[in-house]
Structure formats: C-alpha cells, structure tokens
Amino acid sequence: MSIKQFISRTLIALEVVSSKLLHMNVEDVKQFISHTLIALTMVMVSRLLISGFDSKDFVIGNYLWLPIGAVILSYLxxxxxxxxxxxxxYLIAEMLIEGSVAGMYLDADISQRELLxxxxxxxxxxxxxxxxxxxSLSNFFDDNKINIGHIFFLVLLSAVISTLLKTFFVYNEAQKFLDNPVEHIGSYLVGDMIGGIVFIYIGIKVFALFFGRNKSI
Incomplete structure (x- = not known):
C-alpha cells in the first residue's frame, strides 16, 4: 500500500466517523471527544516515557513498549x-520525539514506515x-471484577498480532529486517508483551473503579 492510498483510506474512515458524529446528540459527542482525548493522552505519554529506550536501529524493537498497553486499555x-x-x-508522540513534523517526514520512506x-x-x-x-474469550469483566487471565491473554495475543502485522506489512522489504528477521520479530514481540503487561497492570490499579462502570467491550 502506498502512502497516498493509506492517506486516502484514512480520510474515508474519518469521513465515516464524522458522519456518525453528526447523528449523535450533544452529550454523546462530548463523551466521544473526552474519551478520545484520554486515549490520545495515554498513548502519547506512554510513548514519550519510553523514548529513551529506543534502539537507533529500527529493526530492534523497544523492550518496554508501554503504548500497546495504553492502546488495549483505551479500547477496553x-x-x-x-x-x-x-x-x-502515536503520531503526535513521534513528532515530539523527532523534534518537529519536518524531522519526522524528512525521509519519505521513514514517514511511510512510521505511519504504517x-x-x-x-x-x-x-x-x-x-x-x-x-x-468467547472476551469476558474481561466478571460481575464488575476484572478478569486478569483474559486481559493478560489479550496482551499476549495483541503483541503477536501487532508484531506479525508490522513484519508482513511494514518491514518486509527493509534490507535490515531481511538480514536478521528473527532478532527483529523477537525484540518486537518481547517488547510488546513486557510493556503491555506492565502498563495494563498499572492501569488496572489506577482505573480499577473506572473499569467497572465502563465495560465497552
């Protein structure tokens, strides 16, 4: 998929979301905006917190990828x-880490890789x-109690799927990846699992009461 195709499809998706927003009442729109901003903040902050652990070589993943936990928690x-x-x-965090929009998108290949x-x-x-x-494994809440087993399995499955998606759709043609695919897959998989579990564990403690009232999945 080219960057133009991706942007085009993203705009179509945003148009669909916008059309749905037009049919929502004011309170629903306010709730949607507040929830979206909370999700944005969690992902952005978690990404910025671990930026110091990033490898200079994109083939090697960050071994404490907290954002995947933030993403899962947002959806839950x-x-x-x-x-x-x-x-x-994610994108705002990357721009802040790179120092500017220009810094992130200076190289077309890098910009497409980051976006995808x-x-x-x-x-x-x-x-x-x-x-x-x-x-039938998505019972993340039992009588307003958090099902830790299902949530931790969700973290592991998300790590596997996320790693495979990036492997086959993002890094599959990168020469550095082709030179050492095992190390790439291993580092991303381990980083997602560790970071996801750490963030979810902390998040569960912080949002324990909130979970019971907001069972979206």
Missing part, C-alpha cells in the same frame, strides 16, 4: 471508537479482541 475502557485518538496519540507501523500497532489489539470475542 471506551471501545473501538477511540481508534482515531489512539493513532493520533503505528497504524498496525493501533489495529493489532482490535484484531485480538475480535478474535477473542469469536472464541
């Missing part, structure tokens, strides 16, 4: 509708939740 709390906020949180990579990272947990739902 607010549902898939906050996807735009999740993706935007963050999109795959945002979609991975959605696919994981859908799969778990299909196999």
């Amino acid at each position: 709390l607010f549902g898939f509708k906050v996807f735009p906020g999740v993706l935007l949180g 990579s963050r999109t795959m990272s945002s979609l991975g947990p959605i696919f994981a939740i859908v799969i778990m739902r299909a196999f």
Whole structure:
C-alpha cells in the first residue's frame, strides 16, 4: 500500500466517523471527544516515557513498549471508537520525539514506515479482541471484577498480532529486517508483551473503579 492510498483510506474512515458524529446528540459527542482525548493522552505519554529506550536501529524493537498497553486499555475502557485518538496519540508522540513534523517526514520512506507501523500497532489489539470475542474469550469483566487471565491473554495475543502485522506489512522489504528477521520479530514481540503487561497492570490499579462502570467491550 502506498502512502497516498493509506492517506486516502484514512480520510474515508474519518469521513465515516464524522458522519456518525453528526447523528449523535450533544452529550454523546462530548463523551466521544473526552474519551478520545484520554486515549490520545495515554498513548502519547506512554510513548514519550519510553523514548529513551529506543534502539537507533529500527529493526530492534523497544523492550518496554508501554503504548500497546495504553492502546488495549483505551479500547477496553471506551471501545473501538477511540481508534482515531489512539493513532493520533502515536503520531503526535513521534513528532515530539523527532523534534518537529519536518524531522519526522524528512525521509519519505521513514514517514511511510512510521505511519504504517503505528497504524498496525493501533489495529493489532482490535484484531485480538475480535478474535477473542469469536472464541468467547472476551469476558474481561466478571460481575464488575476484572478478569486478569483474559486481559493478560489479550496482551499476549495483541503483541503477536501487532508484531506479525508490522513484519508482513511494514518491514518486509527493509534490507535490515531481511538480514536478521528473527532478532527483529523477537525484540518486537518481547517488547510488546513486557510493556503491555506492565502498563495494563498499572492501569488496572489506577482505573480499577473506572473499569467497572465502563465495560465497552
């Protein structure tokens, strides 16, 4: 998929979201905006917190990828509708890390890779939740109590799916990846699992009461 095709499809998706917003009442719109902003903030902050652990070589993943936990928590709390906020949180964080919009998009190949990579990272947990739902494993709450087993399995499945998506759709033609695919897959998979579990564990403690009232999935 070219960058133009991706942008075109993203704009179409945003248009669909916008049309739905037009049919929502004021309170629903306010709630949607607040939830989206919370998701955006969680993803952005979690990404900025671990920027110091990034490898200079993009083939090696960050071994404490907290954002995947932030993404999962966002979907569990607010549902898939906050996807735009999740993706935007990723992109804003990357721009801040690079220092500017120009710094991030100076190289066309890098810009496309970053955009696709963050999109795959945002979609991975959605696919994981859908799969778990299909196999009746998406009971993340039992009588207003958090089902830790299902949530941790969700983290692991999200890590696997996210890593595979990035492997086959983002880095599959990169020479550095082709030189050492095992190390690439291993580092991204481990980083997603560790970071996801750490963030979810902390998030569960912080949002324990909020979880019971907002069972979106």
